[in-house]
Amino acid sequence: MRHASISPDTKPTSTSVREIVLAGMIVRAAFLSLGS
DSSP states (O other): OOOOSSOTTTOHHHHHHHHHHHHHHHHHHHHHHHHO
16 A cells, blocks of 8 residues: 655645644544543
């Protein structure tokens, strides 16, 4: 699975939005892990 998670060389704007979404998912996963 080759997914470009951090590619500022291609699209910095899209990467920013994607990074925010990814960060939110990671935070949620961390909270769930801690809660569970």
